[in-house]
Amino acid sequence: MTGYPHGMARQELTERAPGTERIQRKRGKRVKEIVETAAELFGEHGYDAVSLDDVAERLDVTKGSLYYYFPSKEELATAAIETLGDEWTARLERLAEQHEGGHAGLLRTLLHEHITIAVRDYPAALRLFLVPRAWPTAQADRIKELRGRHDAVFRRVIEAGVDAGEFTVTGVDTTLQCMHAAMAQSPLWCARLRGKARGNAISELTETLMMLVGQPPRTG
Amino acid sequence: MTGYPHGMARQELTERAPGTERIQRKRGKRVKEIVETAAELFGEHGYDAVSLDDVAERLDVTKGSLYYYFPSKEELATAAIETLGDEWTARLERLAEQHEGGHAGLLRTLLHEHITIAVRDYPAALRLFLVPRAWPTAQADRIKELRGRHDAVFRRVIEAGVDAGEFTVTGVDTTLQCMHAAMAQSPLWCARLRGKARGNAISELTETLMMLVGQPPRTG
DNA sequence: ACAAAATTTGACCCTGGAGTCAATAGATGA
DNA sequence: TCATCTATTGACTCCAGGGTCAAATTTTGT
Numbered sequence: 001m002t003g004y005p006h007g008m009a010r011q012e013l014t015e016r017a018p019g020t021e022r023i024q025r026k027r028g029k030r031v032k033e034i035v036e037t038a039a040e041l042f043g044e045h046g047y048d049a050v051s052l053d054d055v056a057e058r059l060d061v062t063k064g065s066l067y068y069y070f071p072s073k074e075e076l077a078t079a080a081i082e083t084l085g086d087e088w089t090a091r092l093e094r095l096a097e098q099h100e101g102g103h104a105g106l107l108r109t110l111l112h113e114h115i116t117i118a119v120r121d122y123p124a125a126l127r128l129f130l131v132p133r134a135w136p137t138a139q140a141d142r143i144k145e146l147r148g149r150h151d152a153v154f155r156r157v158i159e160a161g162v163d164a165g166e167f168t169v170t171g172v173d174t175t176l177q178c179m180h181a182a183m184a185q186s187p188l189w190c191a192r193l194r195g196k197a198r199g200n201a202i203s204e205l206t207e208t209l210m211m212l213v214g215q216p217p218r219t220g
Numbered sequence: 221m222t223g224y225p226h227g228m229a230r231q232e233l234t235e236r237a238p239g240t241e242r243i244q245r246k247r248g249k250r251v252k253e254i255v256e257t258a259a260e261l262f263g264e265h266g267y268d269a270v271s272l273d274d275v276a277e278r279l280d281v282t283k284g285s286l287y288y289y290f291p292s293k294e295e296l297a298t299a300a301i302e303t304l305g306d307e308w309t310a311r312l313e314r315l316a317e318q319h320e321g322g323h324a325g326l327l328r329t330l331l332h333e334h335i336t337i338a339v340r341d342y343p344a345a346l347r348l349f350l351v352p353r354a355w356p357t358a359q360a361d362r363i364k365e366l367r368g369r370h371d372a373v374f375r376r377v378i379e380a381g382v383d384a385g386e387f388t389v390t391g392v393d394t395t396l397q398c399m400h401a402a403m404a405q406s407p408l409w410c411a412r413l414r415g416k417a418r419g420n421a422i423s424e425l426t427e428t429l430m431m432l433v434g435q436p437p438r439t440g
Numbered sequence: 441a442c443a444a445a446a447t448t449t450g451a452c453c454c455t456g457g458a459g460t461c462a463a464t465a466g467a468t469g470a
Numbered sequence: 471t472c473a474t475c476t477a478t479t480g481a482c483t484c485c486a487g488g489g490t491c492a493a494a495t496t497t498t499g500t
Contacts, residue, residue, distance in 0.1 A: 048268030181401040
């Protein structure tokens with residue numbers, strides 16, 4: 001009757017950490033496994049179409065076990081979006097910091113990286129993150145915040161490029177929305193492709209999106 | 221114990237039409253009402269999130285009544301997509317035929333019209349039609365066919381424009397996909413806007429998408 | 441080796457929603 | 471007005487799937 005149901009219990013967790021560090025790490029690892037599997041499935045088939053039994057089955061456990069870590073299906077989905085969304089937002093932010101060179105170069109890098117992550121690592125999860133209303137409405141706020149951070153990375157480059165006279169856009173927001181919409185779908189288009197064909201598709205999409213800021217496509 | 225359950229019974233319907241013409245028209249009208257209401261709801265909340273009770277309620281009838289016209293929820297959803305998809309595909313095809321002038325002009329018209337229909341008339345249904353996997357998988361084929369026709373309208377203009385040296389694209393398919401992705405989301409972005417603001421948003425989106433074929437945005 | 445803590449199980453409850461159907465109400469035409 | 475066809479109802483079945491929980495199993499620290 002002990003155990004720490006529903007994993008987090010966030011406040012207490014920081015005050016007097018239950019279990020040893022080793023156990024905590026182990027737990028964290030398990031949570032991550034669950035979250036990634038869930039994201040995979042939710043993104044692929046949609047929130048409603050995936051049952052917790054499905055998630056459990058893919059993990060070779062039972063539904064009940066999931067409830068040891070998450071209090072509800074909604075929380076699980078939200079955790080999935082938050083965790084993964086945070087991960088690659090951070091990655092893009094890092095790229096943006098490190099980069100030196102023109103704005104076009106940076107934007108191209110960001111787009112390419114973003115699409116690559118989406119297609120290669122999280123073919124499904126990205127859609128969850130980017131497509132409004134794909135997740136349970138109750139959680140919309142927590143996700144919106146994250147989405148804002150994500151947007152900001154792209155917004156900064158675009159605005160900088162426009163100010164520098166390098167880019168031409170009709171409206172920054174609209175441009176952003178178009179980019180997101182396209183990237184959110186990209187996993188579907190590239191799902192079947194492998195190896196070189198996939199790489200080409202990603203590059204082609206990147207170049208196409210660069211045109212949204214008035215950058216003529218590169219030859220090659 | 222008679223009646224013509226599940227409406228169509230397609231073969232027989234053409235051979236020996238049941239009921240008088242007047243009754244048939246009336247029936248068709250009812251079917252259309254149902255289909256439009258269903259499309260509205262499905263598109264807005266997603267297939268799974270909408271129950272037939274929801275659809276019935278909005279129509280001020282009972283679920284059982286829907287089953288008099290459609291054999292299943294899936295069939296209803298498919299009918300919704302087919303009917304509406306066919307309608308506006310036809311409208312775009314007509315526009316393309318009538319048009320005289322440059323390719324850029326035609327593409328701009330098509331985009332603008334398409335987004336306008338989406339936002340004004342069927343804020344929701346369009347997403348059903350354009351976003352892969354938003355509908356029950358069993359029906360995917362029937363919808364894909366329709367989607368093909370729809371794509372063709374845009375593909376023709378783009379290819380013509382490229383051949384004429386008016387447009388620059390990295391790849392026609394990729395360009396098409398980006399356009400569709402953006403248009404599919406447009407109702408979400410413009411949902412809250414009304415009147416002039418909405419018109420502006422639509423125009424801005426149109427101009428932004430024109431950039432995908434290398435057309436600099438118009439001022440104004 | 442053993443007790444306490446951490447994890448997993450599987451059987452169980454309960455609700456929402458798809459689909460059915462006999463009975464009823466409403467149209468229509470003779 | 472009556473008989474027949476059309477349309478609608480509402481009560482019903484059935485089940486997938488979210489969520490619960492006591493008991494069993496595994497892991498951990500001593």
